[in-house]
Amino acid sequence: MPQNKILILFAHPLFEKSLVNQTLVSRIPKSNHITFHDLYEEYPEFDIDVKREQVLLEKHDIIIWHHPLYWYSCPPLLKQWIDMVLEYDWAYGKKGKALRNKFIFQAITTGGAKENYCETGRDRFTIPDLLEPFNQTAKVCNMSYLPPFVVHGTHKMDKNEALDYAKTYAELLLFLTKNEINPEEIKNNFYLNEWFLKIKSNG
Amino acid sequence: MDNGFFIQAIIYLTSAIVCVPIAKKLGLSSILGYLFAGIFIGPFVLGFIGNEGEDIMHFAEFGVVMMLFLIGLELDPYKFWKMRKFILGMGSMQLLGSAFVIFILCQLFLDWSWQTTVVIALALSLSSTAIVLQTLKEKGLSQTSMGRASFAVLLFQDIAVIPILAIIPLMISGSNVEAENLHSSLISDFDAWIQTLIVAATIIAVYFSGRLLVIPVLRMVAKTRLQELFTASALLLVVAVSYLMQLVGLSPALGAFLAGVVLANSEFRHELEGDIAPFKGLLLGLFFIGVGASINFKLIIENPIFILVFGAIFTAVKFFVLFGIGKFYKKSNDQNLLFSFGLSQAGEFGFVILSFSMQLNILPNILANQMMAIIALSMLSTPFLLLINEKWIDPFFGVKEKEDRKQDEIDEHNEVIIAGFGHFGSTIGRLLKANGVKATILDHDSDRVDLLRKMGFKVYYGDATRLELLKAAGAEDAKIFIAAIDNPEVNLSVVEILRKHFPHLNILTRARNRVDAYELIDHGVDKIYRETLYTAVHLGVDALTQLGHRKYSATRQGQRFIKYDEAAIRKLAAKRHDKMAYLATVKDEIEMQEQLLKSDMLINFSASDHAWDSEHLKKQISE
Known part of the structure; x- marks a missing residue:
């Protein structure tokens, strides 16, 4: 069975100060099938090389937008990336078939606890609710949008807890490269982490 | 010192101060001014000095x-x-x-x-x-x-x-x-x-x-x-x-x-x-002056x-x-x-x-x-x-200073004039051209002018400090003037002339360094581009990243540094007039560096910026 290739589009404007993300990134498995692409390091002046990004996308089957959740959205460079790279007649539009049937999901870190992200909570919306614009973007590009991998409570998180998340993230990545993905089954889950923990405990 | 010395000095200096500005005013070189000064005070016109013209020359040959x-x-x-x-x-x-x-x-x-x-x-x-x-x-x-x-x-x-x-x-x-x-x-x-x-x-x-x-x-x-x-x-x-x-x-x-x-x-x-x-x-x-004074008009008149x-x-x-x-x-x-x-x-x-x-x-x-x-x-x-x-x-x-009249009439006047088309000016010109902006170019290197004309640029050959040339190049109708001349003094005098005769022009000026920038600020120029600032900061940013800093953070530090430095230069430009008769000598330059370094230490760039930093949130939570 051919393996899935994963592209992690990582966007963090202050990576050097993020313990959780450093832990997550440091555990990403070294594999020919996983490409880690650090957007803020590649384009510190926001001069995104659209052609290069498109070629990169074409070479992969699963795309991950890996970023902290700032003001209920992504960091500015990732928005810029979306605006510039997902071109008409390439990503969407009549001739835009380049991303068709690729999988995409978000790997998100947030300071708030999961309890806050609900109708009665401080943040009033669930994370998937807040990520609707990304979901819709993926849909326009004919991609299959999967639930997000979410790390909650980063403000209070210690090294060990972060390490637990990092291990799960790493295992998830490896699993995705090696197994066929059944989107219908995955989409029934709220978070990708939950689904993965479930199938792990099942066997 | 006897009085003779003073009188002599007064004669020489006065003659120079009278004649040289007149020569300059007439558009002649200062050398002619000095030569005529010598002729006037020499033995054959006013006779202030006798035959010592040649002695002076021997002494002044040291120049x-x-x-x-x-x-x-x-x-x-x-x-x-x-x-x-x-x-x-x-x-x-x-x-x-x-x-x-x-x-x-x-x-x-x-x-x-x-x-x-x-x-x-x-x-x-x-x-x-x-x-x-x-x-x-x-x-x-x-x-x-x-x-x-x-x-x-x-x-x-x-x-x-x-x-x-x-x-x-x-x-x-x-x-x-x-x-x-x-x-x-x-x-x-x-x-x-x-x-x-x-x-x-x-x-x-x-x-x-x-x-x-x-x-x-x-x-x-x-x-x-x-x-x-x-x-x-x-x-x-x-x-x-x-x-x-x-x-x-x-x-x-x-x-x-x-x-x-x-x-x-x-x-x-x-x-x-x-x-x-x-x-x-x-x-x-x-x-x-010595040469002028030593011209023996008697001999000339005898056998002209x-x-x-x-x-x-x-x-x-x-x-x-x-x-x-x-x-x-x-x-x-x-x-x-x-x-x-x-x-x-x-x-x-x-x-x-x-x-x-x-x-x-x-x-x-x-x-x-x-x-x-x-x-x-x-x-x-x-x-x-x-x-x-x-x-x-x-x-x-030679290379014609103006193109043929016919051509001039057909050509619409360009909105942009670039004076000086060396390494600096040509980079600007290329960027503008790549964006479909036509610029009129002034340059005094005729070989370069030839080449540029062949490549289809509209180029005026000559000295950009001359009012007629500026007029011919269309300074009256242009919107933007880019002063990119290599020599800072010439650049400054071009800017002075422009501000006097074409006040409507939006002037963007190249400055070699901080000292030039001070001069330009004194002349009321707003848009000053220091060669030594942007490149140096860029290099510094790369050095930071080579040392392991994140590229984006280093880039933002660089951007902030440029803003800070541009504000600082205006502050210091005003300050340096507090001292009487400021001269751009070594000592002052060292002092300037000292001042800069001191004020650099007073600010901590990152302290003023909390973007994406969750430190304060974490603090709040733990309280």
């Missing part, structure tokens, strides 16, 4: 020495070595060619002895370093192809004076006793090969003492932070080298030039330049036809020889015209050779004096010849 020292400073040994082909090739062709033609003509039409003719031919072949280099500098032509060629020829002449002075006594056999007294150096008693050896050793000594002795001493002096002590050292250096050279029979100017070349790479280059330049300026002015015709003919001979050389070296027509007119006069070395030969009785007294008058007149003629060339001759032969 020429200083000028060569300064030129040496601009030229590091590597560049000098690269020029050797030009110096030898063009220099020898010019000297031998001119001397030969003048010799033949004089032998054919005048009944002088061959010795006399040789001396006169050689004396007249040498051009005036003082006039040519000063003119080049004033017109900003030093870095053009004709500027470099002129310099090469002049340098060769400087070197050639030495063998010429050595040969002249040999032409009269039997009277060597006298000659030795006249042209004596410490080593003239030795054999020729020993002399050569000593000369070579001296030059090597100058090189090594420059490296091993002068620079450490200067460093020591600089540490005392006494400006006047540094000036004194600089003067001592130039005088000592000149003296040493004279001892071994070399020209002081050549020695000073060598000393300059040796020091060109040292950290004191700019300080030395700054210290010597005012002396050079004053002495050269004095030198030109001979002097004028002879002067005209030898100038023409020199001109055509030079023009031929220029053709041989494939110079474009108007570079060649400038080159040929520029070097067509006889110069101060002519005086030296003539008076030397007069003392040897090779020349009759009257003839020598007539020749000296001719030399002085020819020096006077050069600025006029260049003016005539600029106004009437060059427009026909």
Whole structure:
């Protein structure tokens, strides 16, 4: 069975100060099938090389937008990336078939606890609710949008807890490269982490 | 000091202060101003000074020495070595060619002895370093192809004076006793090969003492932070080298030039330049006044036809020889015209050779004096010849200053004018062109102008400080003027003219460094682009990333640093006027750096920025 290739589009404007993300990134498995692409390091002046990004996308089957959740959205460079790279007649539009049937999901870190992200909570919306614009973007590009991998409570998180998340993230990545993905089954889950923990405990 | 000194000083300075601004106002070079000042106060007009004109010249020739020292400073040994082909090739062709033609003509039409003719031919072949280099500098032509060629020829002449002075006594056999007294150096008693050896050793000594002795001493002096002590050292250096050279029979100017070349790479280059330049300026002015005062109008009036015709003919001979050389070296027509007119006069070395030969009785007294008058007149003629060339001759032969009228009418005036199209300006021009913006270009390097026109740029050739040129280029209708001239002084004067005559123009100005930027701020310029700021910050940002900083954070630090520095420069620009009479000298520059570093320490860039930083949130949670 051919393996899935994963592209992690990582966007963090202050990576050097993020313990959780450093832990997550440091555990990403070294594999020919996983490409880690650090957007803020590649384009510190926001001069995104659209052609290069498109070629990169074409070479992969699963795309991950890996970023902290700032003001209920992504960091500015990732928005810029979306605006510039997902071109008409390439990503969407009549001739835009380049991303068709690729999988995409978000790997998100947030300071708030999961309890806050609900109708009665401080943040009033669930994370998937807040990520609707990304979901819709993926849909326009004919991609299959999967639930997000979410790390909650980063403000209070210690090294060990972060390490637990990092291990799960790493295992998830490896699993995705090696197994066929059944989107219908995955989409029934709220978070990708939950689904993965479930199938792990099942066997 | 007796009163005589004061009166003399008052006469010289007043005449210069009256005449030079008038000359400038009339669009003439300052050299003409000084020359006329000399004529006016000389024995034949007002008679304030008598025959001491020549004495003054001997004294003021030291200005020429200083000028060569300064030129040496601009030229590091590597560049000098690269020029050797030009110096030898063009220099020898010019000297031998001119001397030969003048010799033949004089032998054919005048009944002088061959010795006399040789001396006169050689004396007249040498051009005036003082006039040519000063003119080049004033017109900003030093870095053009004709500027470099002129310099090469002049340098060769400087070197050639030495063998010429050595040969002249040999032409009269039997009277060597006298000659030795006249042209004596410490080593003239030795054999020729020993002399050569000593000369070579001296030059090597100058090189090594420059490296091993002068620079450490200067460093020591600089540490005392006494400006006047540094000036004194600089003067001592130039005088000592000149003296040493004279001892071994070399020209002081050549020695000073060598000393300059040796020091060109040292950290004191700019300080030395700054210290010597005012002396050079004053002495050269004095030198030109001396030339003016020494023109013997009585001799001219006695035999005007001979002097004028002879002067005209030898100038023409020199001109055509030079023009031929220029053709041989494939110079474009108007570079060649400038080159040929520029070097067509006889110069101060002519005086030296003539008076030397007069003392040897090779020349009759009257003839020598007539020749000296001719030399002085020819020096006077050069600025006029260049003016005539600029106004009437060059427009026909050279690169046209304006394009054909027809074309001008068809062309709409461009919204952007770029003055100066060197490395800096051309980058701007390319960026604009890539974005479909047409710019009118002003440049004074005619070779470049030719090339640019071929490539379809609209280019005006000439001096951007001239109002007519600015008007012709469409400054009245343009919106943006980009002042990108290499020379900061010229750039500044262009900006001044623009603000006065075209106040509507949006001026964007290049500044070489902080000091230039201060000047521009004083002139009320808003948009100043320091060459040294953006590139340096960019490099600093890359250095940070090489050290492991995240690229984006380093980039933001760089952006912030630029903003901070641009605000700081405006603050400091106002502040520096608190001090009386600010001079951009070393001491001040160090002080400036000190101030900058101090205020840098007061701010912590990252403290003022909390973007994406969750530190404060975490703190709140833990409380």
